Amino acid sequence: MNTVDEILDFAIDQEQQAADFYEDVAQRAETAGMKKILLDFSEEEKSHKRILQDVKAGEHELTPEQEVLDLKISDYLVEVEISDNITYQDALIIAMKRERAAYELYSDMAAKVPASHLKEVLEGLAIEEAKHKLFFEAEYDERVLMDN
Amino acid sequence: MNLKDLLSPFFVWQRAFEKPYTTMRPIQDRPGAAAYRGFHINIAETCIGCGSCHTICQNEAIDMVAVEEFAGRPGDSGLRPRFDYGRCCWCALCVDICTASSLRMSNEYTWLTRDPTDYHFTAGVDETSWQENELGYRRAEGYRLFPEKRVEMEMLPADESVNSFEEVVKGYSEEQAKKEADRCVECGICVATCPAHMDVPDYIHSIRDGDYEKGLQLMYRTNPFPATCGRICTRRCETVCPVGIDGEPVAIRWLKRFIVDQFEAKDYQRILDETITDNGKKVAIIGAGPGGMSAAYYLRKKGYAVTVYESQQTAGGMLRYGVPSYRLPDDDLDKDIDYIVSLGVEVKYNTRIGEDIKFEQLLKDYDSVFMSTGLSVPSNMRIHGEDHPRVLSGLQVLADVANGRDPGIGKKVAVIGGGNVAMDAARVSRRYGAEVTILYRRRISEMPADEEEIHESQEEGCIIVQKAIPVELVNAESQQQVSIRWGEAEMVDDPKGGRPRPVLQEDRMHTETYDSIISAIGQGSNLDYISKEMHEQLEIEWGKFTPGEYQHTMLEKIFVGGDFANRTADAISAIEDGHHAARGIDRYLNPAAYIETEQQVD
Numbered sequence: 191m192n193t194v195d196e197i198l199d200f201a202i203d204q205e206q207q208a209a210d211f212y213e214d215v216a217q218r219a220e221t222a223g224m225k226k227i228l229l230d231f232s233e234e235e236k237s238h239k240r241i242l243q244d245v246k247a248g249e250h251e252l253t254p255e256q257e258v259l260d261l262k263i264s265d266y267l268v269e270v271e272i273s274d275n276i277t278y279q280d281a282l283i284i285a286m287k288r289e290r291a292a293y294e295l296y297s298d299m300a301a302k303v304p305a306s307h308l309k310e311v312l313e314g315l316a317i318e319e320a321k322h323k324l325f326f327e328a329e330y331d332e333r334v335l336m337d338n
Numbered sequence: 339m340n341l342k343d344l345l346s347p348f349f350v351w352q353r354a355f356e357k358p359y360t361t362m363r364p365i366q367d368r369p370g371a372a373a374y375r376g377f378h379i380n381i382a383e384t385c386i387g388c389g390s391c392h393t394i395c396q397n398e399a400i401d402m403v404a405v406e407e408f409a410g411r412p413g414d415s416g417l418r419p420r421f422d423y424g425r426c427c428w429c430a431l432c433v434d435i436c437t438a439s440s441l442r443m444s445n446e447y448t449w450l451t452r453d454p455t456d457y458h459f460t461a462g463v464d465e466t467s468w469q470e471n472e473l474g475y476r477r478a479e480g481y482r483l484f485p486e487k488r489v490e491m492e493m494l495p496a497d498e499s500v501n502s503f504e505e506v507v508k509g510y511s512e513e514q515a516k517k518e519a520d521r522c523v524e525c526g527i528c529v530a531t532c533p534a535h536m537d538v539p540d541y542i543h544s545i546r547d548g549d550y551e552k553g554l555q556l557m558y559r560t561n562p563f564p565a566t567c568g569r570i571c572t573r574r575c576e577t578v579c580p581v582g583i584d585g586e587p588v589a590i591r592w593l594k595r596f597i598v599d600q601f602e603a604k605d606y607q608r609i610l611d612e613t614i615t616d617n618g619k620k621v622a623i624i625g626a627g628p629g630g631m632s633a634a635y636y637l638r639k640k641g642y643a644v645t646v647y648e649s650q651q652t653a654g655g656m657l658r659y660g661v662p663s664y665r666l667p668d669d670d671l672d673k674d675i676d677y678i679v680s681l682g683v684e685v686k687y688n689t690r691i692g693e694d695i696k697f698e699q700l701l702k703d704y705d706s707v708f709m710s711t712g713l714s715v716p717s718n719m720r721i722h723g724e725d726h727p728r729v730l731s732g733l734q735v736l737a738d739v740a741n742g743r744d745p746g747i748g749k750k751v752a753v754i755g756g757g758n759v760a761m762d763a764a765r766v767s768r769r770y771g772a773e774v775t776i777l778y779r780r781r782i783s784e785m786p787a788d789e790e791e792i793h794e795s796q797e798e799g800c801i802i803v804q805k806a807i808p809v810e811l812v813n814a815e816s817q818q819q820v821s822i823r824w825g826e827a828e829m830v831d832d833p834k835g836g837r838p839r840p841v842l843q844e845d846r847m848h849t850e851t852y853d854s855i856i857s858a859i860g861q862g863s864n865l866d867y868i869s870k871e872m873h874e875q876l877e878i879e880w881g882k883f884t885p886g887e888y889q890h891t892m893l894e895k896i897f898v899g900g901d902f903a904n905r906t907a908d909a910i911s912a913i914e915d916g917h918h919a920a921r922g923i924d925r926y927l928n929p930a931a932y933i934e935t936e937q938q939v940d
Contacts, residue, residue: 220870220873221865221870221878222873222875222876222877223873223878223879223881226879227879259830259833259839259841261841262841262844265842266721266722266842268720268721268722277862279717279720279862283720328834331840332836335859335860336757336860337757337760337786338719338755338756338757338859338860
């Protein structure tokens with residue numbers, strides 16, 4: 191992966207994989223409510239994919255200079271195993287951790303690339319993932335940590 | 339007639355060409371005095387439409403009229419005062435009583451119009467030239483027609499309360515209750531805000547009249563848990579009480595308690611005098627908490643044979659096992675529950691649906707089922723080390739205490755959380771002699787616990803550490819202890835406009851060792867008794883039901899209510915859910931009665 195297009199193709203593929211992952215977990219979920227939530231997550235990933243496709247087509251620009259709030263909630267939570275009776279708390283932890291891993295991947299890649307358009311794109315992708323992580327962390331803060 | 343008289347009309351004519359003494363405008367603009375009681379000004383945005391002005395007006399010169407732009411505002415009736423200047427005598431009593439201090443008078447006193455209906459006007463809504471007038475009558479600073487401070491409630495001193503489970507709040511005497519009842523302006527805004535829509539002004543009025551039996555009867559119309567709610571209600575009514583705008587709200591909760599405290603449980607049958615005619619239909623209720631027992635009461639009154647299935651050995655749900663007796667003594671909870679049971683409600687204790695009886699069996703055996711099993715499963719923090727044996731759940735600690743078991747917390751305890759369960763777990767721990775530290779991620783002002791509970795926990799010696807985020811639990815040197823690593827937080831504004839969010843500061847971490855860590859960060863529902871197929875058909879989002887009208891689910895026989903079916907998760911909302919579901923079940927099982935009634939209304 192040395193070109194911007196290759197990186198974007200990789201990122202688009204990652205978003206599709208994430209969407210497929212949530213659809214797969216949704217199929218296994220026992221309750222209708224959780225199915226719906228997981229399918230919503232899947233739709234969220236598809237919307238990320240569309241944004242990246244627009245970036246590739248030159249219709250949208252990534253903004254690497256933007257600061258994104260990091261609540262650091264997922265950093266200290268234990269890993270969750272995917273099961274048929276997955277709870278909303280579990281689903282959010284999985285989502286937060288996936289977004290965090292993606293953020294770290296692009297950040298590490300950007301750190302290894304000399305200043306260039308490619309570096310900017312990688313930094314932009316990292317920012318996008320940080321935004322997604324914030325979305326799920328804010329949701330966790332609101333709905334799971336209600337009394338805390 | 340002499341000659342002078344005969345000629346005098348002609349002499350008058352000589353005046354016709356002189357400059358007249360009268361002026362074209364007989365009344366010169368002369369401003370009223372600075373504190374003149376002239377035409378009314380109302381700051382309609384500040385006004386909440388309590389109608390105190392209307393009530394106090396001796397000339398019946400004020401009507402309350404609906405103003406569309408204020409309709410539906412929380413704590414606002416949506417009405418505004420409309421003045422009739424054919425009746426007003428400018429006594430200014432309306433200004434003196436105004437709870438929101440929105441009403442005043444200008445020093446304007448002349449108003450000429452050809453249309454007499456103009457003299458009916460809604461101040462602050464209809465355009466007038468004096469609305470912005472700086473001068474005119476204002477209520478003097480500090481002058482009120484009712485005391486701004488509520489009658490103080492006698493409480494057990496903190497140094498005594500921390501050593502016992504005796505009830506902390508002593509209750510009003512008759513003299514105190516009447517004095518406090520006199521502060522109520524009977525506006526009824528509280529009625530709209532109370533989830534159960536209790537008839538607050540009228541039962542407070544019954545205290546003024548000394549007719550406590552009537553007060554009890556009024557309360558049972560909408561709430562069969564008055565002894566309980568008189569002690570632990572979240573009292574949203576008081577948050578909108580207009581007397582609280584410039585002073586302290588009327589102590590509605592304590593007045594409710596006062597009425598109930600006037601009677602022994604044995605008096606209830608005589609006072610409430612409820613005749614029940616069986617209608618031959620059967621309803622099963624799962625869960626004997628406030629939601630389930632409220633539904634049981636109102637269904638039984640309509641003649642249904644009601645059976646309540648309860649997994650515990652006593653009824654009350656979270657009121658029994660989650661609220662300690664220093665806030666709600668068992669005897670008072672029993673007063674409410676025993677009366678409901680005395681009407682012929684059958685309660686099957688120690689019976690768990692899904693284990694002892696299948697849910698599907700209930701659906702076969704009964705005409706309808708009301709589910710109200712609440713939020714009984716403590717949420718996990720999901721941080722490393724949470725499975726340490728010295729990490730306890732707040733709910734379990736409270737349940738142990740309710741069952742008379744020593745919760746085994748040790749002498750140095752940290753409680754994680756900021757809700758009522760956290761506060762109660764902390765206060766219970768103090769009563770077992772522990773030093774207690776409460777760690778909370780946000781600030782005290784953002785704690786979901788009742789403000790009074792937070793204050794009382796501090797009075798009893800609990801230390802609240804704000805903006806403290808637990809990140810890990812680790813083994814301590816002694817197996818009887820556990821260490822917690824927590825970090826300080828900075829509050830950061832949410833860019834999307836939500837409440838400020840705590841952000842962990844990794845350079846400010848702390849480690850402390852305790853005998854127990856009590857986790858009380860929230861609760862979830864346990865719906866294991868429902869089959870997968872049924873889950874698919876019931877509307878459940880974020881672990882909570884989203885029932886339709888009258889608490890009805892998508893499955894025709896099933897109704898739901900209580901903490902797992904509403905957003906507020908408090909007793910009064912559960913009670914209303916139960917009442918509402920009872921109406922829904924009756925409509926479902928007895929539709930003909932409602933069709934006839936609705937046709938009559940039409």
